[in-house]
Amino acid sequence: MxxxxxxxxxxxxxxxxxxxxxxxxxxxxxxxxxxxxxxxxxxxxxxxxxxxxxxxxxxxxxxxxxxxxxxxxxxxxxxxxxxxxxxxxxxxxxxxxxxxxxxxxxxxxxxxxxxxxxxxxxxxxxxxxxxxxxxxxxxxxxxxxxxxxxxxxxxxxxxxxxxxxxxxxxxxxxxxxxxxxxxxxxxxxxxxxxxxxxxxxxxxxxxxxxxxxxxxxxxxxxxxxxxxxxxxxxxxxxxxxxxxxxxxxxxxxxxTPQRAGLIHAFFTDRAVSKVPGLDATPRDIARIGVIGGGTMGAGIATSALLAGLNVTLVERDADSAARAAATVGANLDAAVTRGKLAPEARADPPFRTATDYNALSDTDLAIEAVFEDMAVKREVFAALDAVLRPGAILATNTSYLDVGEIAAATGRPADVIGLHFFSPAHVMKLLEIVVPDGTAHDVTATAFALAKRLGKIGVRAGVCDGFIGNRILSAYRRAADDMVLDGAHPYEVDRAIRGFGFPMGPYQVSDLAGLDIGFATRERKAPEAGPHDRRPVFADRLHHAGRLGRKAGRGYYDYAEDRRGAEDPAVTEIVEATRRDLGLTPREFDADEIVARYMAAMVNEAARVVEEGIAARPLDVDAVLLHGYGFPRWRGGPMHWADQHGLARIVADIERFAEHDPHAWQVAPLLRRLAESGGAFADLNAKDAA
The missing domain is CATH 3.90.226.10 (2-enoyl-CoA Hydratase; Chain A, domain 1)
Known part of the structure; x- marks a missing residue:
């Protein structure tokens, strides 16, 4: 020895x-x-x-x-x-x-x-x-x-x-x-x-x-x-x-529970890339193509350049390409200031822009980052399929859409994968790797190898609307919106969630992302809504009033004199008018109830995501929420928090909430089984690791 x-x-x-x-x-x-x-x-x-x-x-x-x-x-x-x-x-x-x-x-x-x-x-x-x-x-x-x-x-x-x-x-x-x-x-x-x-x-x-x-x-x-x-x-x-x-x-x-949470987060960061059953050899990646030079596309290009990859960015015309190049240049300048990039590397980065897909003929992987519309993305993928060399990987940065349907626009669906970056892509560490059924194992392995090279936490996700993170987000955001409809103020919700440990509340996040994003998502999903689904009409009214968030100077908060956002009486008026128009009688919510509903919705939907295989393990959910959604790291992630808080306690909360809204509150089968058996989400992590 x-x-x-x-x-x-x-x-x-x-x-x-x-x-x-x-x-x-x-x-x-x-x-x-x-x-x-x-x-x-x-x-x-x-x-x-x-x-x-x-x-x-x-x-x-x-x-x-x-x-x-x-x-x-x-x-x-x-x-x-x-x-x-x-x-x-x-x-x-x-x-x-x-x-x-x-x-x-x-x-x-x-x-x-x-x-x-x-x-x-x-x-x-x-x-x-x-x-x-x-x-x-x-x-x-x-x-x-x-x-x-x-x-x-x-x-x-x-x-x-x-x-x-x-x-x-x-x-x-x-x-x-x-x-x-x-x-x-x-x-x-x-x-x-x-x-x-x-x-x-x-x-x-x-x-x-x-x-x-x-x-x-x-x-x-x-x-x-x-x-x-x-x-x-x-x-x-x-x-x-x-x-x-x-x-x-x-x-x-x-x-302390915080020590346990932080240790769990530490090990989660290391375990999440070890996907059960994935043992393929990654393909070689040296040249990256990026389609779309907006904020997301420019951020992806910057991330690749900082990792030493050769990048070609394709835009629809010369003016758009020039704007994208300027954005990438500003990102690289900021990286030099932060000490993330050597000045000599900034002087001559391996980067070019183009307005023709043929410029991508020698790339190893192309990442599409265009408008979130299925028809547009399928058109892009058909064009890429025609010019990329055999063996090149086609990736989509979609946040919600069916990656398998996008892959069907090509003659090589096995080479297609989802790479869902989070904005700003050159800063945020999370990368959801969305794997349709037909994707080749070595393509998935390549995606994880790329995530590591980019310095990101790669998490495998299955195909569904919103994948892991945005699907769970839609559930706990719906719980927040329902509380506002029923009497809580958006500012009360934000304060309670910040008190739990999130850096921002959900309505501050809306302002940061843009209220037009949320409105577009509601419109996209409106045809699927049932008669008992509640729509946050107050959010629609803020959107129609031009209150689109920080970029417009006002959203839920007013940014005219305070860049962090000041509470605005006009928002209170809109929310209260919405309740009157809908015939709703408001009641009070304290911080404990706000947090209980918010977290119950998060954990309940996360349990469904795990049971359906969208997330391979509970720790994958923890990694996504920790690195992409501001979940307080010292709490370990929502699944770890749920184990510590008590699954039976969460089930009891959901059943209590269901007495007033049985449509919105239904206990996920996996959550109920674990609670009744005395099990924990951590047991499922240990089982997969064994």
Whole structure:
């Protein structure tokens, strides 16, 4: 059996190397190995200095989060870090690739730190609902100061070696080969006494303002502000007391539902691309064609360019092509400003525009992003079928339409797939990969490979109106609209949903998307409406009044003087007039009932989506809502939230709502079965993973 930690003595230097692929996680075997290696170093008369380093592509990736929530096996990570710091002889960390979370805490326990160029150093634990629990909140402020440590830990944002060196987090940026750079630095440490971080001056200051700003930025989350409380414990003179307080707060956070939700989201991001039964080899993709240069098409082109792909964008005429090129150019300029694109790459991107489909004859994949109309899309696909080479993939960016019907316009339906990007496409991480029955497996595999290259979360979806996300959205948006018809104000609904943790309420989202989008969707689906379906007439009236949202300066909110939107009495008048005209007697809704109805509708429809196979697993639903619809990450996703909240409780809510509207509220069969059997949506994820 290969040991995850090795000890090699060369010319007075003890090389302690961690090799626990893929990320050198600090699981029990690694902790025990490090602890033993440090003890051996202390007893080794021939060893003058120790170098702790990682094998493979990085230093140490952090704690093994699969151990969270389980009894800790000794030695704990705090014990290991303390043992390193207590070494009677100098220990240095030679860092490359990444030192994140527990990995950086190990480095902080060392007496000196060297990091190679390109290394990422950070304490991102708040993203998992916890805080650095192995001395990170106590040693970091002693090295870089209270304010800098607070900003770094509460945000979870990493720093590069140059910034870390300037701050005092590390001592040197290495040059050349990692081992050579480490040897040169270690030679200078021979005979020096240990320089322990715990013995540095106690940091002074106050983080009250940072705590207030953090609380406002992370509404509803407990880890970021708790991390600041732990950092403030470092201002006490007793280092061990600070460590004890850090550990107490860490263990409190481990037991919170938010930690469980964030860990679930973490694993969901990694599991969602592992589609059951998909083992085909992807096709090679180097050249991308984009049809349509509006906001969505330009965003898709930008995303592909940022991933290093060659892009040809086709528009209907020269003026439209020029506007599309300008939009793409502005997107690339913004990417340079954000540090997402090197200036030299911006200077001459592999991008061109055209007005003829023949320009796509050598592309590997063409993505259509034209008007959401079946006839238009079928016309585009017939044209693409005539010019694309054999083996090229044809993709549609439709948000709702039947991808199989679009594929039928070609002579190669096996090469057709849906790639539903979310706007702005070069920023949003979600990509719904919509797979009709006739699509070839290697085309699906190619779509997932493309999603990974674009830096997106690819989620497999089946064919239905709205796929996963928009289909579920239609259900919980209908619940919101029904509440407004029955007496809730749109602003009350938005406030309640923001209070739950969404960054925006449904009516703020409408303003952002444009009320014309919602109106067009209602018109498209109107022929299918039954006699008991309720239409949000107030939304139609706002549309007809020209209140189309942010782009028009007013929608549900007024943007004339406040770009974030101000509540508008005129909207209240329209809503109340609508109720009078429809003969509805309004009643009051409190925030708890608003959230209960909104979430019950979301979970109920999601259960149908899973049972029908539109989503392969509940975790696919969670990924879609987390990355495309603003669901609060710290709640883990709607299916995880439902398990935590209680499925039987949700069923009881739906049955209560059905007493007044049995047409709108019917318990999904899967939800009822799970509730009655004591099961959970998580059971279905585990079953597929087994």
């Amino acid at each position: 290969t040991m995850p930690v090795t000890y090699d003595l060369e010319d007075g230097i003890a090389w302690i190397t961690v090799a626990n692929p893929p990320v050198n996680a600090l699981g029990h075997a690694v902790r025990a190995g490090l602890d033993a290696a440090i003890a051996r170093f202390g007893a080794d008369g021939g060893a003058e200095v120790a170098v702790v380093m990682g094998g493979g592509r990085l230093f140490l990736g952090g704690a093994d989060i699969t151990e969270f929530g389980k009894p800790v096996q000794a030695p704990s990570l705090p014990d290991v870090v303390n043992a390193i710091e207590a070494s009677p002889k100098p220990v240095m960390a030679a860092i490359h690739g990444a030192a994140l979370g527990g990995g950086l805490e190990v480095a902080l326990g060392c007496h000196w730190r060297l990091a190679m160029p390109g290394t990422v150093l950070g304490l991102p634990e708040v993203a998992l609902g916890i805080l650095p629990g192995a001395g990170g909140t106590q040693r970091t402020p002693r090295l870089i100061g209270l304010e800098a440590a607070g900003e770094m830990i509460a945000s979870g944002k990493p720093v590069d070696p140059e910034a870390a060196c300037e701050m005092g987090l590390i001592d040197r940026v290495g040059e050349g080969d990692l081992r050579d750079a480490a040897r040169r630095f270690a030679d200078k440490l021979r005979g020096k006494p240990p320089r322990r971080t715990r013995d540095r001056p106690v940091p002074t200051g106050d983080l009250s303002d940072l705590r207030d700003r953090t609380a406002a930025r992370t509404v509803g989350q407990v880890a970021p502000v708790t991390a600041i409380d732990a950092i403030m414990a470092a201002t006490g003179a007793d280092f061990d007391a600070g460590l004890a307080e850090e550990r107490r707060l860490f263990l409190d956070l481990v037991e």
